[in-house]
Amino acid sequence: MTMADTTQFLSRREKIIANLAVILLAVMTLLPFLWFVIMSFKPVDQIFAGVSGLFFTPTLENYAGLVNERFVRSIWNSIVTSTVSTGLALVIGVPGAYALSRAGLKRDRTMSLLILASRMAPPVAFAIPYFLVYRTLGLLDTQLGLIIVYLTFNLALVVWLMRNFFDATPRELEEAAWIDGASLWGTFVRIVLPMSIPAVLTTGMLCFLYSWNDFFFALTLTRNSAMTAPVEVVNFMNYEGWEWGKIAAGGTLIMAPVLVFSLLMRKYLVAGMTAGAVKG
Known part of the structure; x- marks a missing residue:
């Protein structure tokens, strides 16, 4: 039985739950890495700026260093x-x-x-x-x-x-x-x-x-x-x-x-x- 044959037996609700579970798992796994990458493009004075640090102008000064x-x-x-x-x-x-x-x-x-x-x-x-x-x-x-x-x-x-x-x-x-x-x-x-x-x-x-x-x-x-x-x-x-x-x-x-x-x-x-x- 192929994956296509298996998915056709799943109800719409089960598919939505499965997709949400996959998305949640992906976010939980990738979020620390994404935060780390974003931090590398932040100015030094905005790395731990809290909520105000969500909006910043990307810089390459950290990589230049x-x-x-x-x-x-x-x-x-x-x-x-x-x-x-x-x-x-x-x-x-x-x-x-x-x-x-x-x-x-x-x-x-x-x-x-x-x-x-x-x-x-x-x-x-x-x-x-x-x-x-x-x-x-x-x-x-x-x-x-x-x-x-x-x-x-x-x-x-x-x-x-x-x-x-x-x-x-x-x-x-x-x-x-x-x-x-x-x-x-x-x-x-x-x-x-x-x-x-x-x-x-x-x-x-x-x-x-x-x-x-x-x-x-x-x-x-x-x-x-x-x-x-x-x-x-x-x-x-x-x-x-x-x-x-x-x-x-x-x-x-x-x-x-x-x-x-x-x-x-x-x-x-x-x-x-x-x-x-x-x-x-």
Whole structure:
């Protein structure tokens, strides 16, 4: 039964209630973000002006205040560390998940759980060990140091999610390719990987979000050179006062790439969320 077939059984009253519920949920979800974006365009003296602050002349002075070497470098650091760590996690984790799915090990579920265990512990449990090791290896305040941290956690997520997807996909096409003489790697590249593109994009998006929004490790393991955008925004909270305009503008700029990317890839994201849900 399609969605159209289902909706025709709903009464007019039920449709109105359902639409109102969806609108209310959307408003409750988006209102804090909209308020944050609007605040980034307000003059400093009208940010907390109350009712009188509802009507204001938009200004770009808060964004202009971000055009400096430190903030631009922090945005670049976020782009590099998030993109590279996500790419490496997919390149390593997707084939690893496929191998784990097809290996047929007796304790593969236990192995998958152990791989995911790194995501179960709170980040603070890893902070001191990483800091001590990085200080010894000279990786503090470097992009490479952050990439390694993000790769460690993202790799576990990729293997866990993609392994479940591969477990749910039918193997008839792979077996037919093997009969025709295709190798295991050739079958993966030519048949399995194209079918798993929605799941790969969804997993990559989640990994990118984790890396892009990370604050704790970037705060602990960086100082100046490799500082990322979320940490740089905190510098606008100082003893002399909190620069709310710049905080709102910086937060908006941090949210913008993820929002745009999500909208552009929404078709693949929805397909990836349901990929492998039905087996056979």
